[in-house]
Amino acid sequence: MASTLFTSALRRALRATARTLLALPLALLLCLGFSGQATAAQWSTDQLTVPAGPDGSTVTFTEQEIKSGRKLFNTSCGECHAGGITKTNQNVGLDPETLALATPSRDNLEALVDYIKDPTSYDGEYSIADLHPSMRSSDIFVKMRDLDDEDLRLMAGYILVAPKVQGIQWGGGKIYF
Ligand code: HEC
Numbered sequence: 001m002a003s004t005l006f007t008s009a010l011r012r013a014l015r016a017t018a019r020t021l022l023a024l025p026l027a028l029l030l031c032l033g034f035s036g037q038a039t040a041a042q043w044s045t046d047q048l049t050v051p052a053g054p055d056g057s058t059v060t061f062t063e064q065e066i067k068s069g070r071k072l073f074n075t076s077c078g079e080c081h082a083g084g085i086t087k088t089n090q091n092v093g094l095d096p097e098t099l100a101l102a103t104p105s106r107d108n109l110e111a112l113v114d115y116i117k118d119p120t121s122y123d124g125e126y127s128i129a130d131l132h133p134s135m136r137s138s139d140i141f142v143k144m145r146d147l148d149d150e151d152l153r154l155m156a157g158y159i160l161v162a163p164k165v166q167g168i169q170w171g172g173g174k175i176y177f
Contacts, residue, residue: 043165050160051108059109061157069158072151076133076143084162084170092122095171096163112156113149 043063052059061069073081080087084094092098099107103124106112119132133141135152147155163170 047164048161053108053110065154066158066161069154073155073158085172093171094159109156112159113152116152
């Protein structure tokens with residue numbers, strides 16, 4: 001009788017231990033998962049700082065602004081520019097090198113906002129607003145009607161921050177193949 005009592009007590013204890021042993025790694029995993037996520041979403045001030053204009057001045061975005069910019073960009077531009085490439089013209093992607101070599105250079109906030117308002121050919125010679133979505137051609141490109149100046153600023157910010165976060169993946173790493 002005493003031995004049966006002892007056995008059942010032992011069983012209970014073992015079961016409790018097993019439960020704890022199972023729950024512990026689970027709790028650990030959850031902790032790691034959450035902290036991992038927090039780290040992944042934490043961009044440095046350096047990554048969030050981009051050229052404001054051609055004069056070398058800079059502007060620092062908040063992470064929230066860049067996330068809004070990403071959303072706007074994916075909705076309005078993603079069909080052709082997802083991941084920073086240009087589907088129908090691989091030579092004119094949104095990677096920093098290609099933006100820098102345009103005339104005038106487009107690797108700054110002001111130039112990108114100008115581009116979205118009235119885009120020009122790569123050599124800057126003529127407007128391509130009839131071919132490329134823009135504020136000037138929002139009569140043809142109706143999606144552009146949903147955007148205001150602040151939206152343009154956030155999208156341009158995202159285009160400049162993305163390669164600093166994603167590296168050469170943004171724009172397809174074209175220069176490497
Ligand atoms: C229908 C497809 C399409 C959509 C939608 C589109 N683009 Fe483009 N984009 C292009 C093409 C094609 C080019 C290359 C134009 C050229 O030949 O100069 C281009 C070029 C650009 C460039 C110049 C890149 C460089 O290296 O000089 C920028 C900046 C740009 N797009 C931004 C945007 C933004 C911002 C949006 C969303 C508001 C957008 N585009 C929507 C097709 C598109």
